[in-house]
Amino acid sequence: MTLPDSSPYVVVGGGVHGLSSAYHLALELERSGSGSGKDVIVLEKSRIGAGASGIACGVVRNFYFSPAMAEVIRVSVELFESDPVGFGYRPVGYIAAVPEVQAEDCVAIQGRQAEIGYSSDIVLGESRCQAHMEAIFPDWNGDGIEAVLHERQGGWAATSQTVENLARLARAKGVRIFEGVEVTGIDLHDGSVHAVETSAGSVETDLLVAGPGPWAGHLWRLLELEPEVRTNGERRPIVTYWKLQEGDYWLDDVELTDAKGNEPPVVHLDHVLPLRSDRDGGVIEDGPWGIYYKIGRRGFGVQGGGVPIELGTDVELEPYGHENPDHIVGDEFTDYFTAGLAWAHKRFRGKGREWHVDPHGGIGAFTPDNYPIVGFVRPNAYVIMDSNHGFKMIGMGKLAARDIVGGGESRLEPFRLSRYEAGITHAVSNSPYPWN
Structure with missing residues (x-):
């Protein structure tokens, strides 16, 4: 496939969030009558699942102290349960x-x-x-x-099988996935994304969706966003x-x-x-x-x-x-x-x-409170920064697609970037881990 000069939706990242978002964007566009999977492309700098999604332990659980996370995981587990064979899911x-x-x-x-x-x-x-x-x-x-x-409920899933199944579902809806295409820059005009610069050329877009995984900091810099946020009276790195x-x-x-x-x-x-x-x-x-x-x-x-x-x-x-x-x-x-x-x-x-x-x-x-940041960080740039909760949250892309196409998703409100400035961070448990 040849990388197009433009695409209404450009998804960056071939892990669970990028692929789930692409697949569910295709579903939501089709359902709303505003487009189809042919309007969506995915850019992955290596191969799908080459990042954290592909090497994760694969645990699927809802052991979260944050009420908002519990609902996201419920949606995700339902998705695993919808096709256990395809996702390699062991409940x-x-x-x-x-x-x-x-x-x-x-x-x-x-x-x-x-x-x-x-x-x-x-x-x-x-x-x-x-x-x-x-x-x-x-x-x-x-x-x-x-x-x-x-x-x-819960258990674990084969990571490579899960990623491959999400890619299969997305492709079946017309989504094009470009592997070996690295994002090298983002062309901003008046604060909005005009084009995504890649190792294979430039792609103009109406909307950028990013599931950067461990490369969240790099994406943040490409979007020219502030490297720190103020929360609870102090400056913290994003x-x-x-x-x-x-x-x-x-x-x-x-x-x-x-x-x-x-x-x-x-x-x-x-x-x-x-x-x-x-x-x-x-x-x-x-x-x-x-x-x-x-x-x-x-x-x-x-x-x-x-x-x-x-x-x-x-x-x-x-x-x-x-x-x-x-x-x-x-x-x-x-x-x-x-x-x-x-x-x-x-x-x-x-x-x-x-x-x-x-x-x-x-x-x-x-992230600063160890929970995901999900939503628009520029007028037409939408991010899913998972704070390493990633693999098990394959339903986050489903909620993100509804958020983007439907004009809002209440279950994602607790994950907005604005929560830091408002001082509304997630509950902290007594666990020794940063992700519970």
Whole structure:
């Protein structure tokens, strides 16, 4: 395909947000009678799913303290459930097991899930939590775990399959996807986007939609927007980068299965008790810690991650992902993660030096309150800056398309850029993670 000189809608980014937005724009334009998918093009500098979407762990969950996020995830899970085969979606459920300091958060989260019709159960008290988890994992250790939130919906999805399915759906509606086309600049006239400059030429457009993922800071600069926002009386950078800590781990003689030998739910474990190495017994973390894990992406072993590391405002993003040694985890995280597994499951104890490792990672771009920024940042420039909540939120593109074509979407109001100046930021949980 040849890149056109103009297109009514130019979508930048071939990850879940860009592709979902393109597909749902095509649907909304068709529904409203104002256009079709032929009016939409997607620009991806490498290949679809080459960024954070393609290398994510793939967890799909609604474990969010922010009420606004709960609704976005509900819409997203419905989308996964609409085509589980196409999206490679495994609805095995999701469990959050947490200490007393987070128990009230879990109660509030489960209450909101019930209000929006998202199926989940809450278990409180150490003995009850132990019984609930032992029924799933007979070797479970729940010392100090005071709350278990068990999401009956949710689970995980194959990342590459999800991205490919979104691209297939978009193309079926007439959307053209251009891979290997890098955005090099944005031509602004009187504050509005006139054209998108690319490595393959310039494309004039009526509306730019961007799902930049980790490249949010770069896009912000191309749009010539202020690099900081004022919120709660202080200036904060619009983007701060964190190193993501994930990997695939497996043993020769032990698997992660439930009591019946089947694939278990995804597990999120937070704690405040000291975390000790399963290699030498040394204290790795004497403050809050956390891991999340599921069956490995190869169909065996364990895939998961832990609390990310804040890097600041200046990082090198290229090359992005697992091929960059600066982006992936090292042995220190392997010790941390496998120690967490050994704390939770007796089957993994004494195996600290026996794990095979496929290290993962990446860089995430986080907003000032660690929640997405969604909406118009210039008269005809619409952004979805996901603050690393990305992969599971495939429904964000659906809401964004309604917002753009329909003239507003109330469920996205809490994610507007203007919230910072107004001092209306999202609720903060007691989780050690920046994204709960």
